Amino acid sequence: QVQLQESGPGLVKPSGTLSLTCVVSGGSISSNNWWTWVRQSPGRGLEWIGEIHHTGNTNYNPSLKSRVTISLDRPKNHFSLILTSVTAADTALYYCARGMLGVVALSPPVVWGQGTLVTVSS
Amino acid sequence: DIVMTQSPDSLAVSLGERATINCKSSQSVLYKSDNMIDLSWYQQKPGQPPQLLIYWASTRESGVPDRFSGSGSGTDFTLTINSLQAEDVAVYYCLQSYTTPLTFGGGTKVEIK
Numbered sequence: 001q002v003q004l005q006e007s008g009p010g011l012v013k014p015s016g017t018l019s020l021t022c023v024v025s026g027g028s029i030s031s032n033n034w035w036t037w038v039r040q041s042p043g044r045g046l047e048w049i050g051e052i053h054h055t056g057n058t059n060y061n062p063s064l065k066s067r068v069t070i071s072l073d074r075p076k077n078h079f080s081l082i083l084t085s086v087t088a089a090d091t092a093l094y095y096c097a098r099g100m101l102g103v104v105a106l107s108p109p110v111v112w113g114q115g116t117l118v119t120v121s122s
Numbered sequence: 123d124i125v126m127t128q129s130p131d132s133l134a135v136s137l138g139e140r141a142t143i144n145c146k147s148s149q150s151v152l153y154k155s156d157n158m159i160d161l162s163w164y165q166q167k168p169g170q171p172p173q174l175l176i177y178w179a180s181t182r183e184s185g186v187p188d189r190f191s192g193s194g195s196g197t198d199f200t201l202t203i204n205s206l207q208a209e210d211v212a213v214y215y216c217l218q219s220y221t222t223p224l225t226f227g228g229g230t231k232v233e234i235k
Contacts, residue, residue: 046172046215048224061223095171106219108162110183112171 002027004096004113012090012120018083022096022113029072030054034099034107035079037070040115041092051099051107052079059105086120093117124148124218128227134235141203143230145216150196153220160220163192163201166229167212175214176201208234 008020022035029035037049050060052070060068069082083090093115099107125148135141151160159179164172174183176192179199189204203210211234216227 045228046217046226048226059222063223097171100177103219106160106222106224108160108174108177108217108219108224109172110174112173115171 002098002111004098004111006094006096006113006116008094008116008118010117010119012086012118013122014087014120016086016120018081018086018090018118018120020081020094020096020116020118021078022080023076023078024098025077027098029077029079030074033101034103034105035070035072036097036099036107036109037081038095038097038109038112039092040095044089044092047092049081049083049094051105053105057105088120091118091120123223124151124221124225126216126218126225126227128214128216128230130230131228132231132233134233135203135206136235137208138205139235141206141210141232143201143203143214143232145194145199145201145227147197147199147218147220151218151220152196159195159199160218161192161194161199162217162219163190164215164217164226165210165212166215172215203232206232206234 034051036051052058067084095115096113097109098111127146129144161179163176166172180192213229
């Protein structure tokens, strides 16, 4: 059974870069899936950040697109999130997830990591 | 963006009774080419990530108890919990995956009366 685990710094300075990794175990990141990032905060609720397919194709939230990059690292079996120019509004619990099998694009997240809290503060 | 509006914000239901949660999308989420409805429901308990309950508006995810059911079409959708159990206390969210960005509803908190 596939499991996901987020990791990364819990504190990022304003205007800095948020960088998170999601390690996938019990399955291959090269399988026919979409791999997704979602964040959750009291003020913004659940917010979809974007997704990456095993082929490397990506879909991003237009509101974040200029600041977001999602990438795959096949040898390490993980995928990553980079968010630049962060502000306090980016403070949230960040989740990685695996999408639904067989979905062509824009996949509902099915298997979720436990989440990692990132605070943007000086 | 498609706006997903849930109602009510919270509800209290007696054990064994029915809970009904509504979700309205600002535009249709029916994917015409395969007639699938790109609407999912999630349950989130405190300290846990959301868990997928229902996809394609009415298909129960594997392992989800059959007291959970989804219905609806077009822009109006419903999650029904029949015979509410204590372990069903949670916040429930709808999600549209019809178009980018995917958008969630604001959540409905279900408690025991």
